Amino acid sequence: RCAAEAVARVHRFTRAVQSRPRTRAHRLTPRAEASTETGGSPEGTMLLLGLTGSIGMGKSAVSSMMTEKLRVPVLDSDAVVHELYSPGGDAVEPVAALFPGVVDPDGGISRPELGKFVLGPDNEAAMAALEAVVHPLVDAARWKFLHDAEAAGETLVVLDIPLLYEKGYENTVDAVVVVSAGSVETQRRRVLARPGMTPEKFEAIAARQVPDAEKRSMADFVIDTGCSLAETEQAVGRLVTELRATGAGRAAVWSRMKAERRG
Secondary structure, three states: OOOOOOEEEOHHHHOOOOOOOOOOOOOOOHHHHHOOOOOOOOOOOOEEEEEEOOOOOOHHHHHHHHHHHOOOOEEEHHHHHHHHHOOOOOOHHHHHHHOOOOEOOOOOEOHHHHHHHHOOHHHHHHHHHHHHHHHHHHHHHHHHHHHHHHHOOOOEEEEEOOOOOOOOHHHHOOEEEEEEOOOHHHHHHHHHOOOOOOHHHHHHHHHOOOOHHHHHHHOOEEEEOOOOHHHHHHHHHHHHHHHHHHHHHHOOHHHHHHHHHHO
16 A cells, blocks of 8 residues: 555646745745745745644654654644643633633643543533633734745745644635544554553543544545655655645635735
8 A cells, every 4th residue: 555655646736726933834945944934935836735633543753754854844734733822822821811720830731631521522611721721822823824934935835734624724825734644553652652642531532633534525635644764755755746746726715815814
């Protein structure tokens, strides 16, 4: 399976598609920073690629390959949230007001303590309240990232969004790549090997995620991490090469976002 083709393309992608300081979460590349005086990309030439995958599928590894080896700017939504929860982060005060006792001794949000309030089927209202606070802050960071990438002349950027399908973010990108290990058994084994993870925690997280098979059926591209690391890296490289060569003609979302913001 892996030797034949580790990137599966869904045919529908051939259709035409419709102030905080910069931090490590934004992952703008040195090449991008060096080109900020070029005047930026023309409208309609910056392709927004959504990167997603269920827990334990290897999405973080693929994200790192893109930014560290292929010099693609990646906005890591999890890293943005981590910063928001860190001491002095914009989410600390409003989240602490909702859930007393979740601030750790350093002044940041304790995720284990927060999880006691928001994880599980009986805590859906609490999760919705948390998301109402955090999501607008993440959206602001996303806008800043995209503006900086355009100014740097980038033609391909990646939005790493763990719950992309679950929260309806597929309409905020030009195409979606799903990272999959190919089996629930592999996923479960990887997740349960993590420190502090329990079967109950895994089931609670998985219950909030669209099943892997369904994600793959909706994706424009699928990266298979059930292969060897070298094969996965080759697959990611082929995908990035193709999108850099042909993606500009499909880019539309960023121009639409700016037009809507101008009103």
